[in-house]
Structures are given as structure tokens and as C-alpha cells.
Amino acid sequence: xxxxxxxxxxxxxxxxERILSSVGSKALELIGAIIAWAHVRSYAIGGELYGSVGRxxxxxxxxxxxxxxxxRLKAKFNHLEVKWEPNSGCAGKxxxxxxxxxxxxxxxxxxxxxxxxxxxxxxxxxxxxQMSLFPAEEESPASPGNKFYTCVIFHSKSEDRGKPPQALExxxxxxxxxxxxxxxxxxxxxxNLLNEVWLQKxxxxxxxxxxxxxxxxxxxxxxxxxxxxxxxx
Numbered sequence: 001x002x003x004x005x006x007x008x009x010x011x012x013x014x015x016x017e018r019i020l021s022s023v024g025s026k027a028l029e030l031i032g033a034i035i036a037w038a039h040v041r042s043y044a045i046g047g048e049l050y051g052s053v054g055r056x057x058x059x060x061x062x063x064x065x066x067x068x069x070x071x072r073l074k075a076k077f078n079h080l081e082v083k084w085e086p087n088s089g090c091a092g093k094x095x096x097x098x099x100x101x102x103x104x105x106x107x108x109x110x111x112x113x114x115x116x117x118x119x120x121x122x123x124x125x126x127x128x129x130q131m132s133l134f135p136a137e138e139e140s141p142a143s144p145g146n147k148f149y150t151c152v153i154f155h156s157k158s159e160d161r162g163k164p165p166q167a168l169e170x171x172x173x174x175x176x177x178x179x180x181x182x183x184x185x186x187x188x189x190x191x192n193l194l195n196e197v198w199l200q201k202x203x204x205x206x207x208x209x210x211x212x213x214x215x216x217x218x219x220x221x222x223x224x225x226x227x228x229x230x231x232x233x
Contacts, residue, residue: 011181015172019151019184022099027077029193031070031097032186034206035106035155036164037199038065043162058161059108066106067095072209087121094121103148104170112156112167115177126150130175154183164194 011017020028042062046054054061073082081098097104105125107116117123129150151172155165170184192198 013180015149015151015181016184018149019102019170022102023097023104024077024079024099027073027080027099028186029190030076030202030206031073031104031153032168032190032193033199033202034069034073035066035153035168036193037203038062038069039155039157039165040162040196040199041065041203055161059157062157063108069206070095070097070106072206073097075209076206087119088124089120094119098148101148103150105150105152107152107154109154109156112154114156115179116152116154116171117173122152126152126173127175129173129180153186164196164199168193 023031039062042065043055043058045065046056046058046061048054050057067084071082071084073080079099083096083098084093085096086093095106103125105117105122107118107122109116109118117126128148149172151170154167154169154171156167158164158166165187168186170186172180172183174180187193192202
């Protein structure tokens, strides 16, 4: 678990600056807006679709909405690679946002003080962070196989459902179950992420971008009802 001592360490590796230079301020704000808007909207969507059950289970809808809207970033920022990757060691898939040699994962927990990532696949992906990708001068360089420094975008829900997240920050796992530096607090960097009117306006920027259509696979085991040359009923 992260300790107060580890969270107060100085940013010796300039990880905050690396994130800003690799991902960019505009892209970071839009990523934060997508996540914050999902917190605002999913609760209402759950109620509209499934009533009280949908509102109680809106966390699942929020997850889906975050992943789907983040995939639209492929068409928004050319320097970002947004991947829909299979989980390692468990079922399902996850989002990876790659900018140069930085990789961002998405993590959620109700407790903003929880160590992230909690999932097995994410813990595996941050393990190479022990071999620092961005070493200080007195440290040895990373191994050639350590291609990315993997960060986590952590968000936790507000006590008021249907409101922006209580915490929304980038965290820097050190590969040993703690954090390398202070978190980057996106809510402080971008105050508009708490402005629901602004979030709704911004949502029009990515909702207008269609998701890539799924590949249509012809199932030869299912014959067509009618041949193309068939006449009559």
C-alpha cells in the first residue's frame, strides 16, 4: 500500500512533466472530461433504461461509457494510440492510452485513498516500472524490454450520485505496490471538470465522432433465406 512517505517523494524522474509533454494539456483535459461526464450521465441513463436497478448498477454503465468514449480519441488526437486490449490472466478487455513511451490505464475505486491498480492485469502492466523508464542520472537505464512507463488514471465516485468524480488524478505506480511521486490532480489542473454545464457542452465534441464499426463476419453455417436470383415467395 502507498504510504504518506512515498506519496510525498519529490518528482525525481519528472514524471508529471513527461505526462504533460507526451499526452498534452488539451488531450489530458479531454480525457478527464470524458471520465467526469460518465460520472454525471451514467446515473441518469441507468434510471432511464432500467429504473431503480439501473441507478444502483450505474457503475457498470459508467465503465462502459468511459471505455466507449475514450476509444473515440483515436479520431480526435493523432498522437494518441487508444487500444482496446484483452486483460492478462483474466477475462474481459481494458483501455490503454499510449502517447510515446507513456501508457495510461483507467482505474476506479470507491475509496480515493486505495492503491491503484487493484486488478491483476494492471498490476502486471506496472511491474516493469521498477526498472525506471526515465532514470535519474545516478540510476542505471531501464532494460530494453521496458518500453513504457505505465501510469493510472484513477477516479472515484462522488457521494452525490450523478455528480463529477470525487477524485480524478494520474497516479504513478513504482511497480512495488507504492507510488513514485505525488499524484497529478486533474480536478485542480482543469477546474471545468467539475462544471456540469461545461462537461455537457464538451461531450458534443466526442459524441459526434462515430465509433469504428465492428467487423462483419459471414457465418457460412447459416444459409441465406433466399438466394439472390430466387424469384417469388
